[in-house]
Amino acid sequence: xxxxxxxxxxxxxxxxxxxxxxxxxxxxxxxxxxxxxxxxxxxxxxxxxxxxxxxxxxxxxxxxxxxxxxxxxxx
Amino acid sequence: xxxxxxxxxxxxxxxxxxxxxxxxxxxxxxxxxxxxxxxxxxxxxxxxxxxxxxxxxxxxxxxxxxxxxxxxxxx
Numbered sequence: 001x002x003x004x005x006x007x008x009x010x011x012x013x014x015x016x017x018x019x020x021x022x023x024x025x026x027x028x029x030x031x032x033x034x035x036x037x038x039x040x041x042x043x044x045x046x047x048x049x050x051x052x053x054x055x056x057x058x059x060x061x062x063x064x065x066x067x068x069x070x071x072x073x074x075x
Numbered sequence: 076x077x078x079x080x081x082x083x084x085x086x087x088x089x090x091x092x093x094x095x096x097x098x099x100x101x102x103x104x105x106x107x108x109x110x111x112x113x114x115x116x117x118x119x120x121x122x123x124x125x126x127x128x129x130x131x132x133x134x135x136x137x138x139x140x141x142x143x144x145x146x147x148x149x150x
Contacts, residue, residue, distance in 0.1 A: 015111060015135070019134060026117055027114075028114045033110040034108075034110070038094075039103045041101055042101055051099055060090070
């Protein structure tokens with residue numbers, strides 16, 4: 001889950017400034033994202049993906065500002 | 076960047092409880108992670124990885140509680 005283009009990412013901006021203050025060079029851009037890994041028991045992959053999408057819609061994401069990718073975990 | 080095993084993930088716990096309250100079933104476990112994508116300009120991949128590791132050590136991670144993976148972005 002990340003912020004949509006055009007939505008100000010305050011944490012990323014703070015990281016970019018701080019890296020400059022620390023003298024870490026060549027930083028062109030910083031972005032941030034949040035990962036929620038939800039493990040479902042007793043359901044198949046397609047049902048798990050459906051439930052994950054429901055969790056995103058009902059709880060995790062604000063569609064005004066967030067861009068979300070739902071995908072099986074790389075295990 | 077994620078919390079080390081044994082470090083309580085308050086946000087994940089809150090998500091797990093809220094999914095239960097919302098009636099989303101079969102949730103066995105929730106974990107969270109934070110992604111910082113840092114783009115470096117004018118350096119090769121190995122130098123970028125070295126600078127990213129320095130950013131982690133100097134700014135982003137607390138080694139007491141965080142487990143960090145530094146990797147080239149999948150573009």
